[in-house]
Each structure stands twice: as structure tokens, then as C-alpha cells.
């Protein structure tokens with residue numbers, strides 16, 4: 458799985474960092490999302506899919522590769 462975030466869409470809700478804290482984080486100053494890894498481990502993929510569905514602005518996309 459490959460994860461991509463569109464930082465210009467992020468409204469800093471924090472849903473993704475709650476769902477998958479090993480994959481998503483937020484800059485302390487701005488609150489905008491950044492990736493701790495863009496290739497999560499297989500056991501993290503379920504949490505990443507939860508984060509995708511919980512993002513209110515659809516800023517997270519995943520591809521299977």
C-alpha cells in the first residue's frame with residue numbers, strides 16, 4: 458500500500474492521527490498532516506483505511522503497490 462496526503466486540503470481535524478498514529482502526524486505549529494511513512498506495514502493497513510474514511514475533506518488516498 459502507498460499512502461498520499463494532499464496537504465493543501467487538510468483542515469487539521471486530527472482524525473487520521475487518531476486512527477493511525479504510526480502513519481499520520483501533524484505539524485506542531487500549523488496542525489497540517491504529514492506522513493510518518495508512505496508505505497505502512499501490512500498490519501497498519503486497516504487503520505490507514507479507517508483514516509481514509511474518517512477524513513472530512515478526502516485528503517488521503519491510497520494505492521495498492
Ligand code: SF4
Nearest residue numbers: 467468470471473512
Ligand atoms: S483527517 Fe484529513 S483533514 Fe483531518 S488531519 Fe487528517 S488529513 Fe487533515
